[in-house]
Amino acid sequence: MACFLIPAGEAVITTITQKIIEHKESSAGKTTEEVSEKSVKMPFSAKIKWLNGMLWGGSALLAFEHIWHGEIIPVFPFLTNAANPEDAAAMLHEMGTAGVAMAALVTAVWGAMVGISHIIEKRSEKSDNDAEVEIK
Amino acid sequence: MTLLITVFAAIAATLVWYFNTRRRELKLGALALMFWGASLMWLVDAVFEYAELGAEFFSPAAADMLNDSYLGLCVVALGLTIWLGMLLFSDPKGVIRNALTNRKK
Numbered sequence: 001m002a003c004f005l006i007p008a009g010e011a012v013i014t015t016i017t018q019k020i021i022e023h024k025e026s027s028a029g030k031t032t033e034e035v036s037e038k039s040v041k042m043p044f045s046a047k048i049k050w051l052n053g054m055l056w057g058g059s060a061l062l063a064f065e066h067i068w069h070g071e072i073i074p075v076f077p078f079l080t081n082a083a084n085p086e087d088a089a090a091m092l093h094e095m096g097t098a099g100v101a102m103a104a105l106v107t108a109v110w111g112a113m114v115g116i117s118h119i120i121e122k123r124s125e126k127s128d129n130d131a132e133v134e135i136k
Numbered sequence: 137m138t139l140l141i142t143v144f145a146a147i148a149a150t151l152v153w154y155f156n157t158r159r160r161e162l163k164l165g166a167l168a169l170m171f172w173g174a175s176l177m178w179l180v181d182a183v184f185e186y187a188e189l190g191a192e193f194f195s196p197a198a199a200d201m202l203n204d205s206y207l208g209l210c211v212v213a214l215g216l217t218i219w220l221g222m223l224l225f226s227d228p229k230g231v232i233r234n235a236l237t238n239r240k241k
Contacts (some may be wrong), residue, residue, distance in 0.1 A: 007177060050169060054238050056171025058177045060218065061211050065138065068207050102177040109176060 001071055001081050001091040004062035006099030007106060018048040028126035041121055058106060073111040139178040141208030145215065146171035151163055160226045167219040174211065 022045040066072045071080055081087035149171050153164040186193045196204070227233055 003181070004177065007173075050165075053169030054173030054176070056173075057166070057215070057218070058173025058175075061142070061170065061174035061215060062177050064211060064214050065207060068210070098180055101184075102180045105180055106173055106176050109172075132150050 001096045002066070002079050003094050003099035003102060004059045006064065006095055007055050008063075010061035010107070011059060012051060012105045014048055014051050014055060018045050018052060021045040021048060042117065043076045047114050047117065050113060051107065052104050054110060055103075058102075138211060139182050139207040140207065142175045142178060142211055145212045146175050153192065157203035161218065163223050163226065166222060169213050170214075170218065174215070181182055229234065 021043075025043050025045055062073065072078060073080055079091065081091040091109060146168060150163065151161050153168045156162065156164060159165060162178040182193070224232060
């Protein structure tokens with residue numbers, strides 16, 4: 001019906017958040033990659049880009065599916081289910097259940113990706129430190 | 137079928153991203169993320185549909201399966217087109233920029 005609008009709405013928020021964080025990072029002197037002597041660490045703004053990519057990409061492809069099924073039309077009110085109150089209620093219910101679940105799952109997967117990348121970065125830092133100790 | 141085709145597209149895009157050294161230049165990460173995002177969203181859709189239909193969910197009518205497969209292929213084509221648009225817009229090799237400036241000269 002219109003479940004993709006929830007992840008699309010989240011994508012708008014995360015894109016604005018990413019731009020703000022990117023601006024803060026650049027003003028703090030960090031470039032796209034924080035390069036230390038030991039290892040390359042990815043800034044948080046680059047990690048939010050992963051979430052943006054999944055949310056925007058997924059929403060775009062789901063919007064296409066809704067056009068395919070005739071649920072999105074090029075004339076007002078653009079969503080066929082928004083035309084009458086009964087269908088609108090069903091649409092809002094679907095947005096509140098499936099739409100929220102979609103946004104939550106994508107965000108949870110992104111959270112796991114960030115967690116794993118943090119572990120990999122820590123491991124890389126540790127192996128760099130170990131190599132330094134061995135040299136000494 | 138749409139979910140299945142999108143998942144296969146996501147796996148293929150991820151493998152290409154993993155093994156290609158020019159992944160950043162070719163924006164392969166964006167392509168993989170787009171397909172994974174859509175796959176996760178359709179997975180949620182499938183779970184809700186399963187909750188509603190039960191076992192019937194796994195035995196769709198042939199006409200529905202055909203329509204869903206066609207939709208899946210169209211989704212992959214759209215994803216690839218969006219990715220190609222992004223790639224041409226960023227123009228990492230400067231091909232479009234050079235073509236335009238040459239024409240102006």
